[in-house]
Amino acid sequence: MSAKNTGINLKNLSMHVNMDDFIPATEKEKEYMVQMRPSTTAFKDGIRRLKKNKVAMVSFFIIIIITLAAIFVPMLWPYKYETMLGNQPGRPVDASFNNLAPFEYSTTEQKLMEEGQKIFPHVFGTDSAGRDYFIRVVYGTRISLAVGFFASIIVLIIGLLVGSVSGYAGGKVDMVIMRFVDIIYSLPDMLMVILLAAVLKQAIGNTLEGTPLAKIGSNIISLFIIFALLYWVSMARLVRGQILSLREQEYILAAQAAGAKGSWVIRKHLIPNCISVIVISTALQIPSAIFTESYLSFLGLGVNAPMPSLGSLASDALNGINSYPYRLVIPAIVISLIVLSLNLFGDGLRDAFDPKLNN
Amino acid sequence: MNPKTLKYILKRIILAIFTIWVVITLTFFIMHAVPGGPFTSEKAVTPAVQQAMEAKYGLDKPLSQQYFTYLTDVLRLRFGPSLKKRGRMVIDIMGDGLKTSVKLGLIAAALATISGVVLGSVAALRRNTVLDRIIMVITTAFVSMPSFIMGSLLLVAFTIKIPIFPANGTTRAGLVLPVITLMLYPMAYITRMTRSSMLDVLGQDYIRTAKAKGVSRMKIIFGHALKNALIPVITYLGPQIAYITTGSLVVEKIFAVPGIGGAFVNSITDRDYPLIMGTTIVLATFIVVMNLVSDILYKVVDPRINLE
Numbered sequence: 001m002s003a004k005n006t007g008i009n010l011k012n013l014s015m016h017v018n019m020d021d022f023i024p025a026t027e028k029e030k031e032y033m034v035q036m037r038p039s040t041t042a043f044k045d046g047i048r049r050l051k052k053n054k055v056a057m058v059s060f061f062i063i064i065i066i067t068l069a070a071i072f073v074p075m076l077w078p079y080k081y082e083t084m085l086g087n088q089p090g091r092p093v094d095a096s097f098n099n100l101a102p103f104e105y106s107t108t109e110q111k112l113m114e115e116g117q118k119i120f121p122h123v124f125g126t127d128s129a130g131r132d133y134f135i136r137v138v139y140g141t142r143i144s145l146a147v148g149f150f151a152s153i154i155v156l157i158i159g160l161l162v163g164s165v166s167g168y169a170g171g172k173v174d175m176v177i178m179r180f181v182d183i184i185y186s187l188p189d190m191l192m193v194i195l196l197a198a199v200l201k202q203a204i205g206n207t208l209e210g211t212p213l214a215k216i217g218s219n220i221i222s223l224f225i226i227f228a229l230l231y232w233v234s235m236a237r238l239v240r241g242q243i244l245s246l247r248e249q250e251y252i253l254a255a256q257a258a259g260a261k262g263s264w265v266i267r268k269h270l271i272p273n274c275i276s277v278i279v280i281s282t283a284l285q286i287p288s289a290i291f292t293e294s295y296l297s298f299l300g301l302g303v304n305a306p307m308p309s310l311g312s313l314a315s316d317a318l319n320g321i322n323s324y325p326y327r328l329v330i331p332a333i334v335i336s337l338i339v340l341s342l343n344l345f346g347d348g349l350r351d352a353f354d355p356k357l358n359n
Numbered sequence: 360m361n362p363k364t365l366k367y368i369l370k371r372i373i374l375a376i377f378t379i380w381v382v383i384t385l386t387f388f389i390m391h392a393v394p395g396g397p398f399t400s401e402k403a404v405t406p407a408v409q410q411a412m413e414a415k416y417g418l419d420k421p422l423s424q425q426y427f428t429y430l431t432d433v434l435r436l437r438f439g440p441s442l443k444k445r446g447r448m449v450i451d452i453m454g455d456g457l458k459t460s461v462k463l464g465l466i467a468a469a470l471a472t473i474s475g476v477v478l479g480s481v482a483a484l485r486r487n488t489v490l491d492r493i494i495m496v497i498t499t500a501f502v503s504m505p506s507f508i509m510g511s512l513l514l515v516a517f518t519i520k521i522p523i524f525p526a527n528g529t530t531r532a533g534l535v536l537p538v539i540t541l542m543l544y545p546m547a548y549i550t551r552m553t554r555s556s557m558l559d560v561l562g563q564d565y566i567r568t569a570k571a572k573g574v575s576r577m578k579i580i581f582g583h584a585l586k587n588a589l590i591p592v593i594t595y596l597g598p599q600i601a602y603i604t605t606g607s608l609v610v611e612k613i614f615a616v617p618g619i620g621g622a623f624v625n626s627i628t629d630r631d632y633p634l635i636m637g638t639t640i641v642l643a644t645f646i647v648v649m650n651l652v653s654d655i656l657y658k659v660v661d662p663r664i665n666l667e
Binding site for chain 2: 182183186187188190191192194195196198199203287291294295298299300301311314315317318321322325328329332335336339340343344
């Protein structure tokens with residue numbers, strides 16, 4: 001820069017100070033600066049959007065009501081799901097308890113009622129073995145919900161582990177894991193599930209005898225094993241994809257430059273940043289797990305008798321479908337209601353929390 | 360076709376072949392993990408008879424040798440005799456079942472695709488009207504209803520309450536309800552897919568240009584919009600066939616249709632291992648091939664799509 005130029009610039013430089021800008025603000029002007037709304041976090045923002053979504057909120061309440069009923073009703077109900085009411089120790093088998101219509105009483109119960117005793121009604125009647133059908137449906141709902149929930153947790157843990165390691169490690173590790181995932185992913189899942197369920201039922205049944213796990217039943221355990229073997233792959237793919245895109249962010253580089261180890265970066269930086277996507281797909285995994293369980297139960301590969309699940313109830317009802325169609329319709333409605341509300345709620349969660357869909 | 364597409368197709372074919380091999384190997388080892396050989400469920404036999412039986416079926420040889428005989432047998436479609444249906448070969452049982460099942464599946468797939476595309480386009484073109492709402496509510500309900508529930512409800516409704524159709528799937532009229540059961544879910548899915556991709560296409564600039572040029576509404580819908588909106592539907596071809604195949608397992612059970620799905624389900628309860636293996640391999644191969652075809656078609660129809 002030459003001296004001449006500088007001189008010209010200096011000559012042009014003049015200070016125009018508007019003194020009005022320095023007058024203290026009036027009360028009215030101050031009001032404009034008051035924060036109208038407290039700043040929100042991404043989480044609060046998502047909750048707000050979720051609350052506005054009527055369909056999702058209705059679904060959410062239906063899920064809560066069904067879950068609470070499945071937990072607490074069996075505690076309060078006077079009948080048990082496995083008790084055959086006509087089969088009481090020390091007495092001859094009373095067949096009048098079998099196949100009662102809703103709100104019908106057996107001859108024994110009618111006698112007791114004439115004597116002035118109060119008998120709790122069989123709201124949905126009883127099944128062919130004289131078991132109270134209402135409590136069986138409630139208990140079946142409990143089993144179906146529990147299986148769906150725990151299966152999703154298993155899928156989440158395995159998928160998260162494999163996906164994050166694969167995504168963060170990259171290179172050969174990633175390639176090997178992903179080819180493995182590709183193969184499992186392209187297996188026809190339902191066929192493999194049926195095959196595994198049929199075989200595991202035989203294989204685990206004997207080894208479980210006498211262990212505390214026997215109470216849960218070999219079929220449910222094999223169901224969990226199946227989920228652990230086959231269903232983690234989509235979760236692993238999702239997590240890997242998320243981590244691959246997040247890995248290139250500057251703050252990861254900063255953490256690495258500061259000497260952070262791989263596991264630290266995964267736990268403290270990568271997973272918290274893709275948590276919303278993971279939570280949503282876990283939520284959407286639950287209905288699909290419930291669906292798989294009911295499908296297998298329907299084929300006779302689900303829970304062990306006398307434990308009911310919604311699928312096995314529907315399957316059992318097929319035998320007496322001419323006389324007792326409501327026994328099929330009731331579990332069918334419950335299962336559709338659960339799957340539908342979980343799906344709608346999951347969709348609502350995705351709309352509310354997935355930032356990519358905001359625009 | 361550019362070399363990149365060719366490379367992709369080749370890669371997918373190799374993966375498909377590998378997957379089928381994994382299925383075949385898995386079924387072999389899973390079946391061998393079952394406690395008790397195939398002959399233990401029958402009444403007690405003398406050790407000599409047991410040995411003779413095992414020698415006849417090659418079960419006395421080392422596992423690796425059994426595996427290779429099995430592998431070559433599968434490639435030549437030799438699945439051996441059924442254990443429970445005396446005197447019948449697995450391949451014959453499957454052949455008989457496939458005739459019915461393929462017919463059932465093809466009709467269901469065709470009807471589902473056609474009605475799904477029509478309903479989806481109507482919903483998109485009449486967006487935010489009562490008609491659109493009704494279509495969306497119904498399809499949401501269908502998507503959430505498992506096929507066995509749908510089948511059972513239809514069975515109750517149309518064979519018991521209003522007896523229009525026979526409950527037995529061996530007759531022609533008896534196939535109506537199974538077809539409806541199988542098509543409702545894919546139809547609902549295709550409807551939703553077509554609707555959203557149609558809405559996407561209708562918002563594109565070239566549609567506005569066509570409108571501005573004065574192209575007739577029909578020509579815009581069929582020539583410009585629908586043609587492009589249908590591309591995602593092709594991707595659903597494979598999963599749709601897979602759904603119908605596995606769906607047919609329970610549907611054939613419910614309606615007593617003499618198909619391969621029903622045979623598979625029965626073979627599980629009968630513990631008829633050769634039949635289980637045979638049907639698993641055939642159905643799995645079918646699903647893998649259909650997925651492959653749908654992926655390749657998708658790539659060929661729209662080369663812009665990057666599947667990697």
